[in-house]
Amino acid sequence: MNSPVKIGCIIDDDNTYVNLMSTLIKMKKLSEKLLVFNNGQEAIDYFEDTLQRGAKDELPQVIFLDLNMPIMNGWQFLEQFDSESCSGCSLYVVSSSINPSDIDRAKRYPTVTDYITKPMEITTLEEVFASAS
Amino acid sequence: MKKEASNTPGKAEPIDKFFYLKETAELTKTGSWYIDTQKFEAFWNNITYEILEAPLDFIPAVESGLSHYAEEHRDYAAKLFFDCYKKGKEFDVEIKMVTFKGTEFWARAIGKPVLNGDNEQIGVQGVFQNIDDVKQKEFALQNSVETITSQNSRLLNFAYIVSHNLRSQTSNLQLITHLLDSLNTVEEKMEMLSNIKGVSDSLNKTIEHLNEVATIQTNSKQEKRVVRFEDTYLLVVTSIQQIIANQKAEIITDFSGLDSINYVPAYMESIMLNLLTNAVKYKHPDRKPEVHIKTFTQNEQSFMVVKDNGMGIDLSRYGDQIFGMYKTFHYNDDAEGVGLFITKNQIESLGGSIAVDSTVDEGTTFTIIF
Numbered sequence: 001m002n003s004p005v006k007i008g009c010i011i012d013d014d015n016t017y018v019n020l021m022s023t024l025i026k027m028k029k030l031s032e033k034l035l036v037f038n039n040g041q042e043a044i045d046y047f048e049d050t051l052q053r054g055a056k057d058e059l060p061q062v063i064f065l066d067l068n069m070p071i072m073n074g075w076q077f078l079e080q081f082d083s084e085s086c087s088g089c090s091l092y093v094v095s096s097s098i099n100p101s102d103i104d105r106a107k108r109y110p111t112v113t114d115y116i117t118k119p120m121e122i123t124t125l126e127e128v129f130a131s132a133s
Numbered sequence: 134m135k136k137e138a139s140n141t142p143g144k145a146e147p148i149d150k151f152f153y154l155k156e157t158a159e160l161t162k163t164g165s166w167y168i169d170t171q172k173f174e175a176f177w178n179n180i181t182y183e184i185l186e187a188p189l190d191f192i193p194a195v196e197s198g199l200s201h202y203a204e205e206h207r208d209y210a211a212k213l214f215f216d217c218y219k220k221g222k223e224f225d226v227e228i229k230m231v232t233f234k235g236t237e238f239w240a241r242a243i244g245k246p247v248l249n250g251d252n253e254q255i256g257v258q259g260v261f262q263n264i265d266d267v268k269q270k271e272f273a274l275q276n277s278v279e280t281i282t283s284q285n286s287r288l289l290n291f292a293y294i295v296s297h298n299l300r301s302q303t304s305n306l307q308l309i310t311h312l313l314d315s316l317n318t319v320e321e322k323m324e325m326l327s328n329i330k331g332v333s334d335s336l337n338k339t340i341e342h343l344n345e346v347a348t349i350q351t352n353s354k355q356e357k358r359v360v361r362f363e364d365t366y367l368l369v370v371t372s373i374q375q376i377i378a379n380q381k382a383e384i385i386t387d388f389s390g391l392d393s394i395n396y397v398p399a400y401m402e403s404i405m406l407n408l409l410t411n412a413v414k415y416k417h418p419d420r421k422p423e424v425h426i427k428t429f430t431q432n433e434q435s436f437m438v439v440k441d442n443g444m445g446i447d448l449s450r451y452g453d454q455i456f457g458m459y460k461t462f463h464y465n466d467d468a469e470g471v472g473l474f475i476t477k478n479q480i481e482s483l484g485g486s487i488a489v490d491s492t493v494d495e496g497t498t499f500t501i502i503f
Contacts, residue, residue, distance in 0.1 A: 014301060016331045020308040023324075027315060068297070076450075096300035099293045119304025122311055 005129050009035040009060035011043045011077065012094070013069040017118070021064070024122065030129040035060055039069040040077030051084060060089060062132045064116075067095040067102065078109050090132050092116050167247070167258040168195055170218055184240075184263050186232040203229035203237045213244060217257050221246040227264065239268035295343060302336045345475055357483075360396045362388040362428050362437070369405045373413070382413045382422040390429025391436070394503055400479045404437075407472040408499055412441035417494065435503040445493040455489055 008031035012018050018036055025031050037043040050058045063086065067074035074093060081091075090113040093106040098117055106115045116124060158165070164181030168174070175193040182189060185201055202210040206229045216222040225243045232238070244259035309325050309332070316322050366386055370377065377384070409424060416422035425440045446455065456477040480487050480501060491497040 014305070016305045016328050016335070017301070017308070019328060020305060020312060023312055023316075023321075024308070027312070096297045096304060097293065098296060098300070118301060119307040 004029055005031045005061045005132050007031065007033045007035060007058070007060040007062075008129070009037070009043070009063045011037045011040060011063065011069070011074070012066035013038045014066070021120070021125075024125065025129075028122070028126060030126065031062070040065075040072030040074060040080075042071075044072065044077060044080055047082065051082065059086070062129060063089060063091040064094045064120075065091060067093060067097060067106075075105075078106075078111065081111055083111050086111060090114075090128065092128060094118060094120060161262055163260050163262045165258070165260045166193070167256060168198070168218075169256045171255050181261075184232070184261075185230070186234045186236070188233065191233075201230055203231050205229070213242075214257065217244045217246055218254070221254055224259075227268070230261070238263055238265035240264060298339045298342075299336075302332050302339065305332045355397045355399070357395045357397055359393050360398050360401045361393040362386075362401075363392065365398070365401045365405055366426070369402060369409060372406065373410055376410065376413055380413050380416055380422050382416070382424065384409065384424045384426065387425070387427040390427065392428070394435050396503065397479075397483065400483065404476050404479060404501070407476045408439040411472060412439060412443060412497070415441075415443045415446075415497070417442060417444050417496075437501045437503070438498060439501075440496065440498040442496040445491045445495050445497055447493050448489070448491050456487070 008025060010018055010021055012021075022034055022036070025034055035046070037046065047059070050056075065074050065077060072080075074095070091111050092114055093112055094116045095102065095106075096118040097103075103115050106112050116128075157163070158178070158180050162180065162184060164184045165178045166181055167176040169176075173195055175195050175198060177185075177187075177193045181187075182191070198214070199207045199210055209226075210228060213224045213226065213228075217224055223243075223245045226241070228240055228242050229237055230240045230242075240261045241264050242259060242261040244257055246254050247256035247258050249255045305328070309328050313322060313325050316325065363386070366388075370384065376382075405426075409426070412424040413422045420442060423442045426437070427440075428435070428437045430436065448455070456473050477487050480503070483503070485501060485503045487499060487501045489497065489499050
């Protein structure tokens with residue numbers, strides 16, 4: 001397997017899910033560092049700040065974005081997300097929604113690499129990190 | 134003129150055209166009329182009298198012709214007659230008419246110009262048929278289609294929400310079992326157990342919410358009773374006394390404009406409880422919550438307005454989602470995103486509506502029309 005991704009990022013308000021994903025990523029050594037944001041706004045703030053400081057090495061290579069979140073949901077995040085924050089990175093929308101209109105809508109964003117339906121399979125997770133590193 | 138050929142065997146007898154016309158008109162409830170535009174006179178046949186419930190001694194007149202149409206359709210009828218009379222334009226329409234006894238009914242009306250040998254228009258004539266039965270069925274059908282369509286879309290939406298929320302819990306459970314298999318130390322495995330507790334709690338909550346939503350549909354068939362706003366208010370305030378005291382909230386009521394309505398009592402409690410709790414919960418950080426609740430009637434409609442001085446909400450950003458299920462907008466830990474969804478559904482299931490107006494940092498106003 002390739003060397004692990006440097007920075008992974010989870011944007012999700014479900015604490016249990018975030019806990020489990022972090023444990024999994026740590027256990028499988030998929031990423032050296034993991035950023036966690038509980039809603040879109042927190043993530044946008046981080047990305048904007050990082051870009052302003054020109055600290056591109058602090059930007060993640062893999063982003064998992066949830067759709068239903070308070071303050072700023074996944075859709076609003078995608079509207080505001082500056083693709084410069086993610087040059088050469090992969091952004092996955094990860095949601096429990098199996099509503100086809102959600103899936104179509106997500107895939108229409110050029111910044112979205114793919115749509116993953118929860119639960120995230122361990123093999124899928126490994127593949128995602130492998131293709132990003 | 135062509136001579137009518139008799140095809141009746143035996144005794145040759147001319148077919149009585151008038152018999153057929155009369156019987157057909159009776160059978161189909163079709164009245165006919167004629168307006169002589171030169172002499173300015175109007176004529177009706179007897180079925181027209183019958184349909185319009187006119188006294189037999191009534192003499193039809195051109196001037197009073199429009200009075201046989203329902204008020205909201207008189208301009209329309211006038212235009213049809215005028216176009217037929219002045220421009221020779223035929224019409225075949227569905228229009229609402231009114232009998233002498235004041236009963237309104239839908240009719241199919243056909244009108245055509247009458248020409249003389251020199252192709253000059255000398256009158257207007259037509260027939261009309263009472264199609265009220267059919268029309269009422271059409272309206273009823275249209276109504277049910279609309280109800281079913283909106284129910285259907287609500288159900289579909291609901292199904293997606295249910296599936297989404299149950300899936301997020303079950304997918305967490307699945308992740309936990311995967312991890313339990315892979316983790317080695319007892320400590321790590323123990324930590325997974327605490328996650329299971331979290332999932333179980335959320336699952337429970339989700340199912341509670343689903344129960345609440347599902348009962349809206351069955352409850353809307355519940356009997357309405359006279360509900361006094363003051364009574365409901367006292368009941369609600371007692372149940373949230375703790376929150377009100379903690380936040381030092383002041384609630385000012387004014388039920389003088391409308392003190393009671395016919396409603397499902399449980400809904401009124403739930404609606405008031407949700408709106409008042411929200412008003413206090415989402416208070417402005419810099420001031421004590423002050424909530425005004427007022428009822429009144431306007432244009433024969435019953436209103437309840439709940440106005441607070443809370444933190445407000447950015448409607449340009451969240452306007453379409455504020456009544457959605459599981460939509461939360463603030464950092465409050467106890468925000469669950471169910472209250473307003475249920476409130477809206479309860480109000481709508483009884484044929485009412487709810488609207489919101491809000492300014493960030495100033496407050497929020499909910500207006501309900503029952």
